[in-house]
Amino acid sequence: MQNLLNINAHLLASVNGVLLDPTSRVMQNFLEVVAKYGTPEAINRKHREARKMENLFKHVQERNPEALKDLHWLIAQRDRGAFISVAEYRHKVLGEAAQHMAFKDDLAVTLEVSALQYFPWVRVMAEQAIANRTLMPGRYIAVRKMKESEADGDLPAIVAALDIIGASFVETLDTKGTDGSNPHLGGAATITGYFGGIGQPNDHALQWLDEFLYYYT
Template identity: 65%
Template sequence: MDEATRERLRIAAHQLDAINALLLDPQSQVINDFLAVVAKYGSVEEINRKAEEARQLPNLLARLKELHSPYLDDLHWLMEQRDRGAFISVAEYRRAVLGERAEQMPFDDRLAVVLEISALQYFPWLIREAHQAIERRELMPGRYIRVRKMKEQERDNGDILAVAAAMQIIGASYVETLDTRGTDGANIHLGGPETITGYFGGVGQPNDYALKWLDEYLYYY
């Protein structure tokens, strides 16, 4: 790319000033509503501090203990399996599939494929998956997608907390799908050819759903 073309990517200062003017305008209703939702949960620093504390593994386990959750024993079992090296490693899996060729074959980890499960709806399934991975010498997935209703999870013996703890134990990443996503009939694009645009892009959502989503996000954060 020549420098003249690159220069066209520059954001002019007056355009940034216009954005700041909107964000800082005390009469801006949308920003005022946004800040009002945030204020329900405290200052930015307080919100982040609480979230950091809440996601610590010892705190998650303590909350599950307070709930008398049946999932607590499963989490202790999962930690024991991890600590004793019960799960097959990537190197071992390669040897199991490729045999002696695995020792000489180069692997480019920059292009590694992530085994993803979509969707992990119930915590007990994860434990069954762990049992199967150990028994059959299979790789455990490294990423999980969840789309079960949040309120339903919340009422299920600490399911949300148990999954959050399990992800830390096995070193996996995961994503929760919040309930504010237009599937209640609010988004006119869902169910038709524009479903992906509406579901993932938020196109077609009523304006107040952005605030509802923020409220729900901070509640679970």
């Protein structure tokens, strides 16, 4: 049965043939987009620099300075141990029995918020978690328009806040077919079109790549 998982070397060679074909218009277009941002090493270096807390704070200062006080407040709460730990939360819910129970941490469920749209909500959420001794979610998804969020400074503020608390963050790029270009959206096949990309115009793949690298760097 396991041999059914074998990938035929001929098929891999066919894939490499497409990726390495110097006459392929698709691959040339792909490489032209990437070249706008530099080599892979340069792109990753720019990303690491952009995600440094001091650089995120610089962007917040430029576009949304009011958010800085909430970011500093969040750092202070984290550093003083204001948030309940998982062990403390287990004891709160289960009592003394928690000390004698085995938890499968490798199969832990991730609390997720979908969707986190505006930065001010982060502090409200944190204040409630501290006051009520509840857990903070560890993953956040945003679907607000990226350009709008970037322009008013919410984007760097949210990224900084979630880095402060150690949470993961997913942004929905604007290139997703909701501008009417994908006929599958809004109907029974919405999930197919929205998440699978089926029905997207061919050039959307390049637009998505361009947008991704813009925000990545």
